[in-house]
Amino acid sequence: MDYTVSKSEDAWREELGPEKYAVLRQAGTERAWTGELLDESRAGVYTCGACGAELFKSGTKFESDCGWPSFYESVRDDAVELLEDRSLGVVRTEVRCANCGSHLGHVFPDGFGTPTGDRYCMNSISLEFKPAE
Numbered sequence: 001m002d003y004t005v006s007k008s009e010d011a012w013r014e015e016l017g018p019e020k021y022a023v024l025r026q027a028g029t030e031r032a033w034t035g036e037l038l039d040e041s042r043a044g045v046y047t048c049g050a051c052g053a054e055l056f057k058s059g060t061k062f063e064s065d066c067g068w069p070s071f072y073e074s075v076r077d078d079a080v081e082l083l084e085d086r087s088l089g090v091v092r093t094e095v096r097c098a099n100c101g102s103h104l105g106h107v108f109p110d111g112f113g114t115p116t117g118d119r120y121c122m123n124s125i126s127l128e129f130k131p132a133e
């Protein structure tokens with residue numbers, strides 16, 4: 001897939017720094033309950049930590065008790081890219097930013113009680129939060 005924002009891995013490494021690079025570009029996972037945005041509850045929009053594209057609205061964030069910021073839907077269907085991930089010996093659905101291809105987290109069909117039933121389980125470090133003005 002061709003992304004709107006495309007950079008060499010060296011350029012990403014330099015721009016993001018080691019912690020963000022490990023998650024966004026190498027599909028790492030931050031430790032549960034450590035993310036800065038876990039308890040963020042203000043109104044606003046969550047953007048991609050690599051390219052700044054808008055990904056999630058605050059109104060779709062919910063308490064999932066999984067240790068990572070969770071949303072029940074993205075701002076638009078085409079804001080994220082979904083890919084099959086078999087890396088842990090189970091089939092999961094990886095979520096990437098559709099604008100730059102950076103790894104955000106996974107989506108699971110267990111967003112119980114939400115309008116979609118989906119749980120976009122996102123690494124806090126993959127996101128930036130922009131409070132509403």
Ligand SMILES: [Zn+2]
Nearest residue numbers: 048051097100
């Ligand atoms: Zn992005």
